[in-house]
Amino acid sequence: MGELRLMKGNEVLAEAAVRCGCDGYFGYPITPQSEVMETLMELRPWETTGMVVLQAESEVASINMVYGAAATGKRAMTSSSSPGVSLMQEGISYIAGAELPCLIVNVQRGGPGLGTIQPSQADYFQTTKGGGHGDYRLITLAPASVQEMHDFVELAFDLAFKYRNPAMILTDGALGQMMEKVELADQKPRWTREEILARSGSWATTGKTPDRQRNVVTSLELDSEKMEQNNIRLQAKYQQIEENEVRYEEILCDDAEYLMVAFGTSSRVCQKALEVLREQGVKVGLLRPITLWPFPSKVIGEMARKVKGILVVEMSAGQMVEDVKLAVFDACCCVPVAYTGRMGGILPSPGEVVEAFEQKLLKR
Amino acid sequence: MEIQDIIKPENLVYSKSKLQVDVISHYCPGCSHGVVHKIVSEVIDELGIQEKTIGVSPVGCAVFAYNLIDIDWQEAAHGRAPAVATGIARTNPDKIVFTYQGDGDLASIGAAEILHACNRGENLVVIFINNGIYGMTGGQMAPTTLVGQVTSTTPMGRTVELNGYPLKITELIAQLPGVHYCTRQSVHTAATVRRCKNAIRKAFQNVMDKKGTSFVEVTSTCNSGWKMTPVQANDWMVEHMFTEYPQGELKDNDKKG
Numbered sequence: 324m325g326e327l328r329l330m331k332g333n334e335v336l337a338e339a340a341v342r343c344g345c346d347g348y349f350g351y352p353i354t355p356q357s358e359v360m361e362t363l364m365e366l367r368p369w370e371t372t373g374m375v376v377l378q379a380e381s382e383v384a385s386i387n388m389v390y391g392a393a394a395t396g397k398r399a400m401t402s403s404s405s406p407g408v409s410l411m412q413e414g415i416s417y418i419a420g421a422e423l424p425c426l427i428v429n430v431q432r433g434g435p436g437l438g439t440i441q442p443s444q445a446d447y448f449q450t451t452k453g454g455g456h457g458d459y460r461l462i463t464l465a466p467a468s469v470q471e472m473h474d475f476v477e478l479a480f481d482l483a484f485k486y487r488n489p490a491m492i493l494t495d496g497a498l499g500q501m502m503e504k505v506e507l508a509d510q511k512p513r514w515t516r517e518e519i520l521a522r523s524g525s526w527a528t529t530g531k532t533p534d535r536q537r538n539v540v541t542s543l544e545l546d547s548e549k550m551e552q553n554n555i556r557l558q559a560k561y562q563q564i565e566e567n568e569v570r571y572e573e574i575l576c577d578d579a580e581y582l583m584v585a586f587g588t589s590s591r592v593c594q595k596a597l598e599v600l601r602e603q604g605v606k607v608g609l610l611r612p613i614t615l616w617p618f619p620s621k622v623i624g625e626m627a628r629k630v631k632g633i634l635v636v637e638m639s640a641g642q643m644v645e646d647v648k649l650a651v652f653d654a655c656c657c658v659p660v661a662y663t664g665r666m667g668g669i670l671p672s673p674g675e676v677v678e679a680f681e682q683k684l685l686k687r
Numbered sequence: 688m689e690i691q692d693i694i695k696p697e698n699l700v701y702s703k704s705k706l707q708v709d710v711i712s713h714y715c716p717g718c719s720h721g722v723v724h725k726i727v728s729e730v731i732d733e734l735g736i737q738e739k740t741i742g743v744s745p746v747g748c749a750v751f752a753y754n755l756i757d758i759d760w761q762e763a764a765h766g767r768a769p770a771v772a773t774g775i776a777r778t779n780p781d782k783i784v785f786t787y788q789g790d791g792d793l794a795s796i797g798a799a800e801i802l803h804a805c806n807r808g809e810n811l812v813v814i815f816i817n818n819g820i821y822g823m824t825g826g827q828m829a830p831t832t833l834v835g836q837v838t839s840t841t842p843m844g845r846t847v848e849l850n851g852y853p854l855k856i857t858e859l860i861a862q863l864p865g866v867h868y869c870t871r872q873s874v875h876t877a878a879t880v881r882r883c884k885n886a887i888r889k890a891f892q893n894v895m896d897k898k899g900t901s902f903v904e905v906t907s908t909c910n911s912g913w914k915m916t917p918v919q920a921n922d923w924m925v926e927h928m929f930t931e932y933p934q935g936e937l938k939d940n941d942k943k944g
């Protein structure tokens with residue numbers, strides 16, 4: 324059993340980064356996630372594990388610092404909230420194009436524009452459909468508890484290195500600010516130079532030695548034939564990720580006649596709504612996507628064949644609902660798919676979800 | 688004596704640095720980039736730091752520097768090389784990291800990144816090619832374009848009313864306490880090439896000695912972009928650029944007391 328503590332989600336991100344042996348954090352302050360860098364500065368990991376923590380001049384700079392560190396085979400990360408992550412999109416596209424592993428955390432707040440500092444899930448499209456330019460994908464993990472904020476840091480790094488692809492933890496201000504009990508992992512050492520060479524020496528900028536050709540980290544290829552081949556290679560990798568890395572949680576889905584689909588904070592609200600509906604005798608289940616990309620389309624399609632209706636609950640105008648509809652369509656199914664949610668930094672209440680469920684699916 | 692008797696290793700007085708890759712350079716004949724690449728290759732070779740050096744190439748004509756110098760490289764987004772280099776250097780303090788940037792890259796789109804990297808005193812060499820123009824995209828105005836200079840986006844010459852003044856970013860950089868060494872050089876004559884090489888060697892040596900940022904501007908020609916012959920371009924640079932961008936040392940903390 325690891326150390327138990329009562330902690331904020333943002334603080335846990337920092338603890339988990341140090342404990343999993345992260346090499347470098349580069350960030351720029353923005354509410355509601357500033358505690359990540361503040362906690363790191365208090366932990367002073369450069370004195371213990373040797374992890375670097377640096378406040379950058381902007382999110383444009385912080386993501387490019389991550390790009391630089393990641394190219395050397397180090398485990399590098401940044402965190403920000405929606406407006407800052409918008410600024411990072413160029414860098415994220417370069418990182419994906421150069422096939423580098425790294426971790427980006429988005430503790431979402433309401434938009435568009437400067438918006439609000441309250442929680443939101445309206446960056447779903449930005450994260451799962453691109454955001455930056457070109458055909459690329461981000462491995463996207465959506466925690467629903469402070470414990471998962473902890474666990475997904477190491478998981479994200481593992482997946483990022485397994486596929487040489489940037490990974491994103493897409494969370495929100497509610498999970499970042501809320502306190503829950505968390506079991507912290509034991510401290511792991513950072514990778515040694517030998518471990519980095521063994522793992523990433525074939526591509527990383529570790530310094531050209533006589534035994535190998537120079538390593539060049541780039542996303543540039545002016546020859547269109549070769550650039551298409553690069554894209555084909557990326558797409559093959561993405562397909563592999565879609566086949567191997569889909570993660571989700573099913574709650575009371577076995578006997579379900581109706582289904583709710585929600586991720587992160589919304590899924591916590593839905594759990595309460597589900598209890599209320601079950602008490603009324605409605606057989607409803609909850610499917611919680613843990614990876615938003617790759618999306619659990621297959622299981623949603625399978626569930627769609629069994630249920631009478633699906634309600635997607637989001638803290639946005641309805642973004643993930645489009646992927647649920649596609650999953651249902653791909654399953655050649657015509658079960659009704661409804662959406663409910665709040666925007667602008669407001670969490671839907673369990674009562675609102677129950678009411679929407681009754682109106683839209685039970686037609687009460 | 689037959690020529691075959693003369694061509695022998697022991698008679699060699701000059702050769703291409705072994706770090707210069709045997710490929711056809713993409714630079715236009717007359718361009719300063721090629722000469723500076725030669726100098727950088729020689730310096731890395733002579734200091735024996737090939738295995739420790741990581742270059743960060745820019746977006747601009749030098750984007751393909753990684754095809755020309757035989758070290759590990761990373762290609763940065765336009766203007767972001769100093770941030771990329773910061774990430775490399777901070778997590779790899781044993782490495783010798785340098786950026787190689789044009790004036791559009793460093794003084795326009797990347798002005799924030801270069802100022803802050805230098806202000807933090809990142810342990811980097813910065814090589815800044817100031818040719819007063821955007822070479823790669825076809826000769827548009829740069830922040831360093833002279834007043835009156837004709838470019839494809841200032842066809843009647845740069846005016847202060849529309850575009851403001853040439854940005855003397857090297858003077859700005861020299862003010863920053865984090866910067867250890869800041870100099871302005873050129874490579875249009877044998878003598879200036881030698882001086883520039885000394886400056887670049889000193890900059891790399893400073894980073895090996897962990898002295899902070901060393902910044903070398905090379906006031907350069909872009910004869911294609913300027914629509915001149917290489918010889919005319921050299922003359923034009925001496926006559927016009929050197930008044931705006933005076934040559935020589937702006938700062939050397941080694942010489943302080």
Ligand SMILES: Cc1ncc(C[n+]2csc(CCOP(=O)(O)OP(=O)(O)O)c2C)c(N)n1
Pocket residue numbers: 746747748749765788789790791792793816818820821822823824829909
């Ligand atoms: C974000 C972004 N904006 C614009 C460009 C287009 N672009 C490529 S090179 C360049 C200018 C390069 O000029 P400079 O830095 O002076 O270098 P030179 O080519 O003269 O060596 C521009 C604007 C780009 N690649 N990326």
